[in-house]
Amino acid sequence: YTLGSIAFLSQRYDESVRAFARVIVVEGSRYRAEAFFRHGDSQFEMALKQSGDARRALLKQSATSYDRALTLAPAEGDIYFLALYKLGWSYYVQADWQSSDEYRMAVDVFARLVREMDRLSKERQARLALRQEAVDYLAIAITQLGGAEEAMKYLGAIPDPATRVVVMRRVARALRDQGEFANAVIAYRGTLDQAP
Numbered sequence: 001y002t003l004g005s006i007a008f009l010s011q012r013y014d015e016s017v018r019a020f021a022r023v024i025v026v027e028g029s030r031y032r033a034e035a036f037f038r039h040g041d042s043q044f045e046m047a048l049k050q051s052g053d054a055r056r057a058l059l060k061q062s063a064t065s066y067d068r069a070l071t072l073a074p075a076e077g078d079i080y081f082l083a084l085y086k087l088g089w090s091y092y093v094q095a096d097w098q099s100s101d102e103y104r105m106a107v108d109v110f111a112r113l114v115r116e117m118d119r120l121s122k123e124r125q126a127r128l129a130l131r132q133e134a135v136d137y138l139a140i141a142i143t144q145l146g147g148a149e150e151a152m153k154y155l156g157a158i159p160d161p162a163t164r165v166v167v168m169r170r171v172a173r174a175l176r177d178q179g180e181f182a183n184a185v186i187a188y189r190g191t192l193d194q195a196p
Contacts, residue, residue, distance in 0.1 A: 001031045001038075008042055016042040024068075033072035037083045040065030044090060056094055063090040078128065084113045085130045092141055103144045107154055110138035114167070118160050135163075139170035143178060152190050165195045 004019030020042060023035035040062040047058035066087035073080040088109035095102035113134045117125055125131050142154055155171070158164040172187035 001035055004035070004038060004042070008038060008045075011045070013042045013046045017046070024065075033069050033074075033077075033083075034079050036065050036069035036072060037079050037086070040069065040083070040086060040090070044086065044093075047093070059090050059094045063087055063094075066090060081113065081117065081128055081130060084109060084116070085134060088113060088134065088137065092137055095141075095144065100144075103141050106141040107138060107145065110134045110141060111154065111158060114138060114163060115158065115160070118163055135167055135170055139167055139174050142167075142171050143174045143180070143183075149186070152187075155190070161194065165191060168194060 001020070001023050004016045004023065007013070007015035007019055017039060020035045020039035023029060023031050024039055026032060029035070043058050043062035043065060047055050047062060050058060066083045069079060069083035070087065073083060088106050091102045091106040091109060095106065114131060117128070117131045117134065120128075145154070155164055155168050158167060168187060168191040172184050172191055175181075175184035175187055
């Protein structure tokens with residue numbers, strides 16, 4: 001685990017992947033969940049230096065590692081929330097056309113992260129510092145799903161009204177910034193309906 005961490009910090013990601021691969025196969029290791037997370041991070045960083053099929057393959061592998069970290073990490077632990085965030089990111093980065101399945105998966109994961117972070121204390125949310133980015137990427141990914149109507153469907157699943165309004169405003173702003181003015185108007189109207 002330590003060798004993998006040192007290799008990662010030195011940006012020797014292939015060495016890091018190999019080191020963490022040795023840890024993740026050790027059943028019962030207290031480092032296993034974090035090793036899966038770091039394994040995914042190493043693959044993610046390697047993917048960013050690739051293109052085409054090689055990039056997509058590494059991103060899929062990183063998503064698998066993050067997903068495995070989620071199943072092993074304590075649900076209230078930092079690794080759980082970090083793995084959830086990076087899982088959303090790995091799907092988001094894989095998406096290469098509008099309305100792709102990867103955007104839908106990113107939306108689902110980022111929405112889950114926002115919901116679960118909203119259950120944490122404000123101090124814990126501030127320490128993890130993931131919520132605002134999750135809201136931003138959730139909103140941007142939603143805009144890639146096919147317009148404001150599709151966005152409203154996803155936003156309706158966010159149980160906290162205040163969070164829903166924050167995400168809806170961010171979606172409307174993202175649509176406006178993308179030049180999707182008709183959809184932005186629909187999203188702003190939806191925001192007003194939620195928070196008159």
